[in-house]
Amino acid sequence: GESVGLHLPTLSVQEGDNSIINCAYSNSASDYFIWYKQESGKGPQFIIDIRSNMDKRQGQRVTVLLNKTVKHLSLQIAATQPGDSAVYFCAERMDSSYKLIFGSGTRLLVRP
Amino acid sequence: DTGVSQDPRHKITKRGQNVTFRCDPISEHNRLYWYRQTLGQGPEFLTYFQNEAQLEKSRLLSDRFSAERPKGSFSTLEIQRTEQGDSAMYLCASSLTEVGYTFGSGTRLTVV
Numbered sequence: 236g237e238s239v240g241l242h243l244p245t246l247s248v249q250e251g252d253n254s255i256i257n258c259a260y261s262n263s264a265s266d267y268f269i270w271y272k273q274e275s276g277k278g279p280q281f282i283i284d285i286r287s288n289m290d291k292r293q294g295q296r297v298t299v300l301l302n303k304t305v306k307h308l309s310l311q312i313a314a315t316q317p318g319d320s321a322v323y324f325c326a327e328r329m330d331s332s333y334k335l336i337f338g339s340g341t342r343l344l345v346r347p
Numbered sequence: 348d349t350g351v352s353q354d355p356r357h358k359i360t361k362r363g364q365n366v367t368f369r370c371d372p373i374s375e376h377n378r379l380y381w382y383r384q385t386l387g388q389g390p391e392f393l394t395y396f397q398n399e400a401q402l403e404k405s406r407l408l409s410d411r412f413s414a415e416r417p418k419g420s421f422s423t424l425e426i427q428r429t430e431q432g433d434s435a436m437y438l439c440a441s442s443l444t445e446v447g448y449t450f451g452s453g454t455r456l457t458v459v
Contacts, residue, residue, distance in 0.1 A: 339387075
């Protein structure tokens with residue numbers, strides 16, 4: 236299949252370990268943030284989102300943390316599985332806007 | 348399949364030719380977006396429709412690009428006089444509100 240990104244930062248983790256993927260966003264006026272997973276040859280797939288009035292949100296095996304002071308977003312994946320291998324993008328949206336601004340992505344490789 | 352559908356999945360064209368891509372959003376979604384993604388980068392916003400109205404076009408969208416959504420359902424993106432720099436993945440997404448984007452799998456354009 237196609238490669239989503241050839242020269243992305245890469246995080247390599249052992250299967251079963253926890254993964255933390257970080258993202259610095261650009262606009263202090265952004266009020267909504269999303270993490271997407273993109274597998275080779277596919278479009279971005281929604282993982283989890285968080286609004287700016289929160290600092291933590293949990294989903295199934297995933298947690299998003301938001302630090303507005305330093306404009307930092309992180310995605311934590313618990314008990315990482317081979318199926319989690321993909322490129323992960325954070326995206327931000329400014330208040331009252333409809334377009335998303337994506338970060339540059341991190342490739343997650345899960346070692347068996 | 349109730350997801351966002353894009354056609355074709357792949358398109359190879361000679362420089363200078365015109366190409367047209369189609370996006371069928373999720374049926375109840377009134378918002379439709381086009382993004383472009385090059386290798387190693389996150390998607391970049393191109394244009395946005397609410398129903399049949401095109402409400403914003405990015406500066407990335409030169410005069411050679413045109414998008415339509417004539418009946419507020421499917422959308423087309425046409426590129427005239429293609430250039431090698433147009434080679435990219437063209438992603439369509441739809442949503443019912445300002446959040447909750449669903450992306451399609453994209454159309455990979457290669458201009459030779």
